[in-house]
Each structure stands twice: as C-alpha cells, then as structure tokens.
Amino acid sequence: MLNIHRKFCRETFYDGRLVDFQPVYQENFNFAYDVMDVIGREEPDRRAMLWCNEEGEEHTFTFGDMVRYSNQAANFFAAHGVGRGDRVMLILKRHYQFWFALLGLHKLGAVGIPATNQLTKKDIAYRCNAAGVSLVICTTDGDVADHVEAALPESPTVHTLVSVHGPRKGWIDFDAEFPSCPDVLERLPTAAKDPMLIYFTSGTTGMPKMVCHDFTYAIAHIITAKYWQNVVPDGLHLTISDTGWMKSMWGKLYGQWFMEAGIFVCDFDRFHASKVLELFAKYHITTFCAPPTMYRFFIKENLADYDLSSLQSACIAGEPLNPEVFYQFYKATGLKLREGFGQSETTLLLFNMVGDEPKPGSTGKPSPAYHMDLVDENGNTVPPGTVGEIVVHTEGGKTPGLFSGYYLNEALTKEAWHDGLYHTGDTAWMDEDGYYWYVGRTDDIIKSSGYRIGPFEIESVLMEHPCTLECAITGVPDPIRGQIVKATIVLAKGYEPSDALKKELQDYVKKQTAPYKYPRVIEFVDELPKTISGKIRRVEIRKEK
Structure with a gap:
C-alpha cells in the first residue's frame, strides 16, 4: 500500500x-x-x-x-x-x-x-x-x-x-x-x-x-x-x-x-x-x-x-x-x-x-x-x-x-x-448544527401567500403514502395567493384516481407538515416528464394548463 x-x-x-x-x-x-x-x-x-x-x-x-x-x-x-x-x-x-x-x-x-x-x-x-x-x-x-x-x-x-x-x-x-x-x-x-x-x-x-x-x-x-x-x-x-x-x-x-x-x-x-x-x-x-x-x-x-x-x-x-x-x-x-x-x-x-x-x-x-x-x-x-x-x-x-x-x-x-x-x-x-437541508432548484421554489415553499419536503411526505409511486410538486398561478401548490402523482399498482384519494392525500400532507404547504391541486398521470438522465422536468409540468 x-x-x-x-x-x-x-x-x-x-x-x-x-x-x-x-x-x-x-x-x-x-x-x-x-x-x-x-x-x-x-x-x-x-x-x-x-x-x-x-x-x-x-x-x-x-x-x-x-x-x-x-x-x-x-x-x-x-x-x-x-x-x-x-x-x-x-x-x-x-x-x-x-x-x-x-x-x-x-x-x-x-x-x-x-x-x-x-x-x-x-x-x-x-x-x-x-x-x-x-x-x-x-x-x-x-x-x-x-x-x-x-x-x-x-x-x-x-x-x-x-x-x-x-x-x-x-x-x-x-x-x-x-x-x-x-x-x-x-x-x-x-x-x-x-x-x-x-x-x-x-x-x-x-x-x-x-x-x-x-x-x-x-x-x-x-x-x-x-x-x-x-x-x-x-x-x-x-x-x-x-x-x-x-x-x-x-x-x-x-x-x-x-x-x-x-x-x-x-x-x-x-x-x-x-x-x-x-x-x-x-x-x-x-x-x-x-x-x-x-x-x-x-x-x-x-x-x-x-x-x-x-x-x-x-x-x-x-x-x-x-x-x-x-x-x-x-x-x-x-x-x-x-x-x-x-x-x-x-x-x-x-x-x-x-x-x-x-x-x-x-x-x-x-x-x-x-x-x-x-x-x-x-x-x-x-x-x-x-x-x-x-x-x-x-x-x-x-x-x-x-x-x-x-x-x-x-x-x-x-x-x-x-x-x-x-x-x-x-x-x-x-440548521444550528451546520447541517444543510435541500429545498430545490431556485426556479422550483413556490411563493404562496408570502411563504417560500420547496418542493422536496412535500414530495417526501407524499412518497410516504403507499399510493404514491412517483410525484412532483410545482407552483401554479393563483390570483389571490400568487401561487398554490400542485402535486402531479403517478399512482402505485392497485390504486385508481378519485376525488376521495385526492382528499386523503391532502389531509395526509396537512398532518405531516405545515398545513399551508398542502397541495390544493392534485393531478394523477401515467408518467412524469423526465430528462434523459431521469431528472423530473418540472418546467414541463409548469407549462401545462
């Protein structure tokens, strides 16, 4: 050696x-x-x-x-x-x-x-x-x-x-x-x-x-x-x-x-x-x-x-x-x-x-x-x-x-x-111990009612729910709040999209993190747009009406 x-x-x-x-x-x-x-x-x-x-x-x-x-x-x-x-x-x-x-x-x-x-x-x-x-x-x-x-x-x-x-x-x-x-x-x-x-x-x-x-x-x-x-x-x-x-x-x-x-x-x-x-x-x-x-x-x-x-x-x-x-x-x-x-x-x-x-x-x-x-x-x-x-x-x-x-x-x-x-x-x-906690890309930060919300924390909570296979959090324009949180979710096998499931996920997020962060909009999709290296392209999700 x-x-x-x-x-x-x-x-x-x-x-x-x-x-x-x-x-x-x-x-x-x-x-x-x-x-x-x-x-x-x-x-x-x-x-x-x-x-x-x-x-x-x-x-x-x-x-x-x-x-x-x-x-x-x-x-x-x-x-x-x-x-x-x-x-x-x-x-x-x-x-x-x-x-x-x-x-x-x-x-x-x-x-x-x-x-x-x-x-x-x-x-x-x-x-x-x-x-x-x-x-x-x-x-x-x-x-x-x-x-x-x-x-x-x-x-x-x-x-x-x-x-x-x-x-x-x-x-x-x-x-x-x-x-x-x-x-x-x-x-x-x-x-x-x-x-x-x-x-x-x-x-x-x-x-x-x-x-x-x-x-x-x-x-x-x-x-x-x-x-x-x-x-x-x-x-x-x-x-x-x-x-x-x-x-x-x-x-x-x-x-x-x-x-x-x-x-x-x-x-x-x-x-x-x-x-x-x-x-x-x-x-x-x-x-x-x-x-x-x-x-x-x-x-x-x-x-x-x-x-x-x-x-x-x-x-x-x-x-x-x-x-x-x-x-x-x-x-x-x-x-x-x-x-x-x-x-x-x-x-x-x-x-x-x-x-x-x-x-x-x-x-x-x-x-x-x-x-x-x-x-x-x-x-x-x-x-x-x-x-x-x-x-x-x-x-x-x-x-x-x-x-x-x-x-x-x-x-x-x-x-x-x-x-x-x-x-x-x-x-x-x-934090006070010098550890860093990742929030997201600068252009992924959601500004809602004066709050700055990073996508990762909400995505982490949603990933803990058994229905979630993949998810992405983005902001969508809102005339009152500036932006509101949107969750785009790919469901795991055995789960079907429904209004009841949306409500269940919203309540779940409210219990796990600050209530103002919960996704007011939820969309279920078959797959998320990604780069060739597998990174989620939130910019494509934001472009969707």
Whole structure:
C-alpha cells in the first residue's frame, strides 16, 4: 500500500475531523501517469477492477493491467489521428474497454466525452457538433451504433468511428486491433489545466450544457472516496451508474483508485434489485453508492433473504433522500446512509462525512475542499433557518474539482459564475448544527401567500403514502395567493384516481407538515416528464394548463 493520495493533498484535522483539504499537484499533473502508472509500477498485482456481466463472464484487472491496456489504447487512438485537445465521444455502457480508452485518452491529453447509450440520432448530432467531436468509440450492443451512423452526415467534424463488442462495416474494430498496439508509451506533454472531460448535463430546462473539467478534477475526488464513501485500500466499491453519467466519475474511477481500492463493475442493461443484492455476498463488496430510487427497490425486497455482511458503508446521492428510506434501510442492515450533494459542475459539495452522525434527510455539511455559503438574491449570507442559494466562493480562483466553465459558452458560464461566486441554482437552509437541508432548484421554489415553499419536503411526505409511486410538486398561478401548490402523482399498482384519494392525500400532507404547504391541486398521470438522465422536468409540468 502506497497511500499515494497523500502525495496530492494537505489535510487539516480538528478533533479528528477533516476541516481543510488543499490539493497539491505539479503543473503537468495527469491522473493516468501520476497515479495509475505509479501504482501499476510499484504494486502491479494490486486489484484495480472486478468486472462481470449478465452472461457470466468475469475479469479481474490489476493496476499493472491498467497501465498496459491504457498504453495500448493511447497508441491505438494516436494511430487514428487523436492528439492533445481532440474531443472523443465514448458510448461504452459498462464495458471494461471504457476504462482502457478513457485512461488512454488522458495520456494523450485528449478530451473524453462519455455519453449514454440511450442517445438518439438527434442527441448524437447535437453533441458532436457542439463539442467538435473527431472520433466516436461506441458499443455495437443495441441500436445506438445505428444512431451514430445516422447522425454522421450531420456531424462533419467526426472522421473516425470505432466499434467495441464486434465488427461493423465501415468502422474500426477496437477489440481486433487494440491487442496488437504497443503496450509501452513515453510520457507525452499535458498540463493540469488542460481540458480532460466534457459531460453534457441534461438539465431541467434548455439544451444540454457542456461541462468541462480539467485534470485537477480527479484530485478532488479523494474526499469523495475517502471521507464519504469510506473507501479503503483493498476494499471493493460499487457505484450504480452507467459510464455515460457523471456519477461514474464519482464512484468508478478517480477517488477509488487514489485510495488504491478496487472498483466493482457489473455490465448489465436493466437494474433488477434482487440480482444486485446477490452481488454483495458473491463478490464481497465493501462499500456502495446509489440513488434513492435504487434503495427503494432494495427495501421492497426482503433484505433478510440476502447476505450483506461484507458491506461496511453505504451512501446515497443523485436526488434528495426521503427519511423513510434512511430508516427502513437502517432497520434492515444496521447501516446509516450518508447523503451527499454535488453537480456535474463540481465534485462533492455537501455530505455527511465518515465519523459524523448522519441526519436523515440532510445533505450534510460543506466539503472542506470548498468555501461554501448560502446567499439571498443579492448575494448576502443568510442566517440559519433561512432558505438561500447554495454557492461556492471563488474569489481566490478556481478550486480543483470545480468545472472550468461551460465549453465554448462564455455567456452561460458568466451567468452561473460571477462576483466571486459559483451559483449552483440549488437552494437549502442550514440548521444550528451546520447541517444543510435541500429545498430545490431556485426556479422550483413556490411563493404562496408570502411563504417560500420547496418542493422536496412535500414530495417526501407524499412518497410516504403507499399510493404514491412517483410525484412532483410545482407552483401554479393563483390570483389571490400568487401561487398554490400542485402535486402531479403517478399512482402505485392497485390504486385508481378519485376525488376521495385526492382528499386523503391532502389531509395526509396537512398532518405531516405545515398545513399551508398542502397541495390544493392534485393531478394523477401515467408518467412524469423526465430528462434523459431521469431528472423530473418540472418546467414541463409548469407549462401545462
């Protein structure tokens, strides 16, 4: 064990708790060279990844393997015209080739653009043109490669298509050509402030934005893995996320490998709670992270039927945590879920730190890596108990982990990042103990009769009622109150829409929270409008008459 992460940060503690985190890096820092290659050279047999799929295949990759395969991938891409600063789109699901390819691109100084296999022709063409993509490496599973080909005539910057998981006419077969590429590579010039990753954020309004991160982004994920996920050397960590989502960068790469732990990857197409639960005992998974929806599915299973004894720590992110989920999972496992909050534009901003007592429903306290604040519309700090916007102070410059900006969109960058503050667009309030409680997006706040009402609290109450499968709270115009609360609800199986059920839900909310927050309007629907990443598009609900 090298404890290599300590080389890249200065940690300050008070009473045993981390209170300050300062990244340390050279001007040419590159995770692939400075972390992966060093571990691979010093401890080549250390496990880096345990990979399996639904067909029963299993592979264990060591850090030594990752060095060789990333070198081969770098040489492969270089042979096909990819160099420093070039943009490459990766649509590779959870195939192990994704990690070889991305690390190889890091070594070239190229910009990786991971994307989901759920994209359509229109989505792909938009992304290729917006980012100036030159090469697309894509799985042949499903029909996404067809969509890539269909988008090609509208994507003039793309000059090369590469297939994974089988040949395809007119494409270069990665699996056939990659093994013959040299597995040695002289270090190439790259800079810590070079662009490393671009992720398209689906957002709840407008077209997807291009979030650009430089090479220092990786260092900020030491906190993610060490102090939130509780990852330890020789452990095995599972984060449920496709590589097309930014969450995979939080839990399937940088932080875990900084901690010299293994990552567990199951290459599946559809989430089945029972199958995932079986993996913990079979592979001795020690730490785990998933969104609340996954935990809800777990809870619906009889957890007593599954051996979760290997699991030492579990955390949760992606959407606010309903306290009911916290208590039910704790009752079944004895583990207290640690919620965290961040964005594609950042790493972990707020979280329940290892060693702290989690408060169910709270996103925790500010990360020691950032100078956080809650401010009003004029940028002034608000007192405890008052809702404000979550912001990051940047008067001293960009903090590693914070995005470089929205790629090629200075106006949009300035809209979010001005006056020495990065504005998240999310709101919360802080209690007397310093814990933050998420309220909602700034444009989701409902202003009714002088009250400011956040959607999450009401949604949490409605989710406790057995009839509710999914719900969204929005404001609708009212001539007297300004706005009133509306609940749009997808019913669980066995329930039918009725006026009686509406009344029952309204009364239920009145009993569980302040009466002025109850939904005066309730609409039952078959499904909620969502982004491609699964976020509820409240803006679409608000547009409805």
